Amino acid sequence: MTPQMIEELLQDPVFRLKFLELLDRDPAFREEVRRKLLTDELLALPERVERLRLEIHKEFERVWRAIQENNRQIAALTERMERVEAQIATLAQQVQENSRQIAALTERMERVETQIAALTEEVRDLRRTVGRMEERWGLAHENMAEDLMPRFLASAGRRVRRSAMVQFDGEADLVLEVEETDGRRVTWVVEVKGRVWGPRPFEQVLERIRDAAFRSWLLREGFPEPVIPAVFGLAIYAGAEAMAQKLGVGLYEARRGEVVAPRIPSAPGASPSLPETSG
Known part of the structure; x- marks a missing residue:
């Protein structure tokens, strides 16, 4: 046929x-x-995401139990401190108190302060651990975007020449040097979110590509103009597509691929028209 x-x-x-x-x-x-x-990887993606969610939930439960135990210890220490303060108030009224007792109380206070310092360091360690966990979970989304975006772009005839993860203001962005179908090289800046709803993800990527420090970094790293904004999400909620179309920002979902194509300038070297954000 x-x-x-x-x-x-x-x-x-x-x-x-x-x-x-x-x-x-x-x-x-x-x-x-x-x-x-659909590819086998896309078919298996919901199961992989669910497993990751369960692992994160279990890890959060473990951390939450540790925080609760920490709060219990802090409450016990606070109670001990209140007793020490009461003793100090009593000693202040007892001017004739034995110097040995004052020395003993000073020693007790030093032990309490040592315990407070040790407990404070434990709290800091716990916060650092939680921060590393949050960073690792956040980067899991970025790693997924870095793996899937070249495939989504390739389906539209585009080719990713290189990619980079860059952190500004504590958030990681995916930066791609892309060869368009007409041979032009442009830069895609992708804001990665687990869930996409409301205007904020789109505003964030537009704010990012307006940021002078970020544009300076792109220039130093040799990423070409123009810069194209896009948002990648594991799940996209109602209203996101309309917002992407309104702002001219590309929208991609891990399961479906391209949902809304970005607004790409036709003239070489020109930057896309960036609408004002509500922020």
């Missing part, structure tokens, strides 16, 4: 109706078509 015959067959309403009826009627045929349209 020639490509022309296939094209005519696909345009035939009767054929298309029968094809859709077959999809509804035959689960095995529907599963085969679905696997032709």
Whole structure:
């Protein structure tokens, strides 16, 4: 069968109706078509995301229990301090108190201060651990975006020449040097979120590419103009597509790929028109 015959067959309403009826009627045929349209990695993605969510939930429970125990210890230490302060108040009134008792109380206070210092260091260590965990979980999203975005762009005829993770203001952005279908090289800056809703993710990426320090970093690293904004999310909620279209920002989802194409300038070297954000 020639490509022309296939094209005519696909345009035939009767054929298309029968094809859709077959999809509804035959689960095995529907599963085969679905696997032709979706890669195994995308099919397995919801299960992988769920496993990651469960692991994060378990880790948060462990940290929460540690924090609760920490609070209990702080409460006990506070109670001890209150007793010490009461003793000090009593000693202040007892001017004739034995010097040995004062020395003993001073020694007790030193032990309390040592305990406070040790407990403070434990709290700092715990906060550092939580910070590292949050950073690791955040980067899991960025790593997924770094893996999937080249595939999504390739499906539109674009080629990623290099990628980089860069952190500004505590958040990681994915930066891609992309060769467009017409051979131009541009820079894509991708704001990565676990969940995308409301205007804030789009405003953040637009604010990022306006930031003078960030643009200076792009220049030093040799990333070409223009700079194209995009948002990548594991899950996209209602209203996100309309916001992306309104602001001209690309929108990509881990499961579906390209949801909204970004607004790309046609003239070489020109930057995209960036709307004002609410921030």
